[in-house]
Amino acid sequence: MSISKPPRSFFKPLAIGAPAPFRELPTRVERMIHFVPPHIEKVRAKSGDIAKQADVVLANLEDAIPSDAKEAARAGALDMAENIDFSSTGTGFWARVNCLNSPWFLDDVTELVTKAGNKLDVIMLPKVEGPWDIHYADQLIAQLEAKASIKRPIMLHAILETAEGVQNVEQICLASPRMHGISLGPADLAASRAMKTTRVGGGHPFYKVIEDPRSDDAPRAAAQQDLWHYTVSKMVDACCTAGIKPFYGPFADIADVEACEQQFRNAFLMGCAGTWSLHPKQIDIAKRVFSPDVDEVLFAKKILAAMPDGTGVHMIDGKMQDDATWKQAKVMVDLARQVAEKDPDLASAYEF
Ligand SMILES: CC(C)(COP(=O)(O)OP(=O)(O)OC[C@H]1O[C@@H](n2cnc3c(N)ncnc32)[C@H](O)[C@@H]1OP(=O)(O)O)[C@@H](O)C(=O)NCCC(=O)NCCSC(=O)C[C@H](O)C(=O)O
Ligand SMILES: [Mg+2]
DSSP, rough: OOOOOOOOGGGSSSOOOOOOOEEEOOOOOOOOEEOTTTOHHHHTTTTTHHHHHSEEEEEOTTSSSSSGGHHHHHHHHHHHHHHOOOGGGGOOOOOOOTTSSSHHHHHHHHHHHHHHHTTTTTTESSSSSHHHHHHHHHHHHHHHHHHHTTTSOOOOEEEEOSHHHHHHHHHHHHOOEEEEHHHHHHHHHHHTTTTTTTOOSOOOTEEEEEOOTTTTTTOOOOEEOOTTTTHHHHHHHHHHHOOOOEEOOOOTTTOHHHHHHHHHHHHHHHOOOBESSSSSHHHHHHHHHHSHHHHHHHHHHHHHOTTTTTTTTTEEEEEEEHHHHHHHHHHHHHHHHHHHOOOOOHHHHHHO
């Protein structure tokens, strides 16, 4: 017998007075989650301008924040919630709290929900290992939402960054209607798996396939492979099954914009909705990559126009189209419509 909630209970608030969880995710373009270290006043002061460029701004309280600056970072996050106007640009405001077994988690969540809960869209939860972590955070957040009379539910976004978390990703995604999505955490995950790399995301020059020996003894061609392909695929399937969003995570070689763009593009093509940006220059890369390609959108529109009821078979520009390609086209055009609402230049390029 499986131990899961009866269907009628799944969407009930977990505390009396807490808002009911969303039945559908709010429709939002979230091409990048921009990380701000909120304890650094100089950077925090820029986050108002960053909020005009990025789809989501995240106050980071976890890794990259020194242990003696955790309280300052939390205070900085509350300051951002109070003083930045996220709503006029439709920008999401998220916070990454410290992990569940840290001494800071309880105060992070308590203060964020009770003091900034009506501004906060999503809490990002690091190092999630199984559905039990989500159940605990879900119940605690509901209690705090009730206590502080929060009007709309705060969503949860888990980071996939331990071998155990990857093993349990399907159950994590299905654990609660509060789940918004999952991000890949390639640095912690590499450490958890004892992968022999010091890079954060991206490829590795030693992880490659080489061609067969050549008769002329010339050097053999080689191509780097994607270390993250299996994990991203597993994450995308788990998220799509649960109706939540998969995201790539950090790419820490800030100077290597070309490799960053390629890693983001691989994730986009495989189904990810967005990525993290750690530095302002990664915002535009993510915007470019996670907005669908103009030529592909125009071609997808042709497919939808040729097959108004989504059935049958058609030839367009020499390529066979049928019910399945109609669905592919709809994914592309639906996303383009959402992006177009935020971006007038793309709206005109997509010919909406
Ligand atoms: C990575 C950085 C430490 C680099 O900072 P810096 O050396 O200051 O960069 P620049 O000199 O090029 O900065 C140019 C100007 O831009 C401002 N700046 C820099 N970063 C940001 C930012 N994130 N948001 C807003 N503004 C930013 C600088 O202040 C400069 O301004 P000015 O002096 O006026 O010209 C830094 O970018 C940074 O701290 N980024 C965030 C790092 C972070 O959040 N790391 C944690 C996430 S990754 C992770 O956790 C791993 C994951 O969990 C896993 O397991 O995989
Ligand atoms: Mg991490």
